[in-house]
Structures are given as structure tokens and as C-alpha cells.
Amino acid sequence: MATDKKRHRAGGKIAVIGPGRVGQAMGRLLSQAGVPIAVVAARKLANARRAVGFIGAGTPRLLRALGPNDATVFLLTTSDSSFAPLAADLARRGTGPQAWKGKVVLHTCGSLPSAVLEPLRRCGAAIGSVHPYQTVPSAAVGVQNLRGTFWAIEGDRAALQMARDWVSRLAGVAFPIRPEDKTLYHLSAFLVCPTVVTLMEQAQKLLAEARVPSRIARPMLRQFVDQTTKNLADMGGRRSLTGPAVRGDWTTIERHLKALRQSAPEFLPVYRALLAAMLRLAGKEVPNARRRAHSS
């Protein structure tokens, strides 16, 4: 009985469209949280079948055969560039100009507003976006880390209601984002995830060149970055800054620059740009006597 009530509050059956990493992870988590998954639709039936296996619920369907009557809520987890053409294509399906009335359509992109789904709104659907501020390198990892995470939501009232319900079922935190702020919001995620991965990868290469064995380097980097993020959360950016820039240790910085010129010259502009940003954060400047050495 309690389960039926929970299911009812979920607002009807879901169609997961484009079940890649995020789609499969969300599908499985929502299904486990009592949200009924009716359909899993993909461009290839084999992919839809595989995703149904992973999610543990739903009927596999070819995307081109999907219509508004197949579900109440449509979760679009395809690639960002596909949302606008897909919305236009879906809007042509069903009978009558209001074929999508009473339906909710949500996408999971962090940078695009829900307005990319406008063709579906014109056919009666409530549209929205629900974006996890989380990194999902595989569906299996997503199942682990999408629970309890933070979700930016925006869109029409019914879509927001649905998004809030899902996030609460996944023990997460939903917060509103304005459509016009989504690019900045997404840029912030770009700075702390793929950027950190790229920097860590470069750090790993330098450690290998410095003959530190990888069995040491990997856990050492992990521990170091874990502590750095903890410091930042506990003390804020400025107080967490350590290293030669904040100490004003220009001799060490010049040795870094010399080593980089030899080992990874392509990283010199990155080092210089980050150093300038660090100095701004620390409220320090490069002394005049050192300026030339730092720019060449």
C-alpha cells in the first residue's frame, strides 16, 4: 500500500530516452526508488535491450517508434546537441496539436536551458531540466554517486515538481537555477572536474619522469587531492592556498618553469595562467625584477 502511494506520487510511468551512462544510472536508481520505468528507447534496439538489463525494468523500444502515449514522463539523456532536433522530431508524433498535453519532458544537460525542448511545450508538454552536479564516467559509477548528490533544476511547474520528487527519492539536494545562468553554472563544473583530471594526469606524468613508481603515485595523488578539497570546503580558497606562489618563493617557481620547458613545454601557458590566478587569490604580485623571467 505504502509502495503504491509512493508510485502514485512519482506521477506516472517514465520513458528513458537515450540510455547512456546517465540514463541507465538514473533509470536504475529511480526504478529502485519506486518510480515505474515503462519504456527504454534507443536508436538501436540492442542498446535499449542492454539498458533494460542494466536498469532492471522497462520495455526496450526503438526510439523512432516512441510516441507520447508510451509514458507520462520522458527523461531525455541523449547528447546535448541532440536535444533540439529530438524535441522537434518527438513533437511531430502523436495526433492533434496538443498531443503532448499532460506529459512532462526533462533533459539532464547542465549548460542548455529547458527551452531547447520548446517544440514539445508548444504541443502541450511541461518541460524542464534536472542536472546532477556529478561526474558519471560509467553507468555503474553513476549508480554509486548520483544518490545524495546536488541537482540544478529549472522549467515549468509540473516539470519542477517531478524533478523535486525524483531528487528527494534519490536522497539528493535540488536547487533552482535560472536558464540564463546555466552556462556559468556548467563552466564551474568544467573547472573542477575535467580540468582537475587533466592536471592530475599531467602530475602523474611528471611523477613518472621523476621515477616515482605508479603504485605510489596514484594513491599519493588521490590522498593529496582529497585533502585539498577538504581544506577548501573547511577553510575557503585563500586560506587553503599553499605552495611557492603564496609563499612568494620565486626561485622555486623559476626552477619549475625551467623544468617544464624541458619536460612538458606545452604546459607552460597553463602553469603561467594558473600562477597568475593563484597570485590574484593570494593578493600577491610578481616582483618587477622577476617579470621578464616569468613571461619568457
Ligand SMILES: NC(=O)c1ccc[n+]([C@@H]2O[C@H](COP(=O)([O-])OP(=O)(O)OC[C@H]3O[C@@H](n4cnc5c(N)ncnc54)[C@H](OP(=O)(O)O)[C@@H]3O)[C@@H](O)[C@H]2O)c1
Ligand atoms: N556523464 C556525465 O558525467 C554527465 C553528468 C551530468 C550530466 N550529463 C548529461 O547527461 C546527458 C547524457 O550524458 P551521458 O554522459 O550519459 O552520455 P552518453 O553516455 O554518451 O549517452 C548518451 C546516449 O544518448 C544516445 N544518443 C546520442 N545522440 C543521440 C541522438 N541524436 N538521438 C538519439 N539518441 C542519441 C546515445 O545512444 P547511441 O548508443 O545510439 O549512440 C547514448 O546512449 C547529457 O546531456 C550530459 O550533458 C552527463
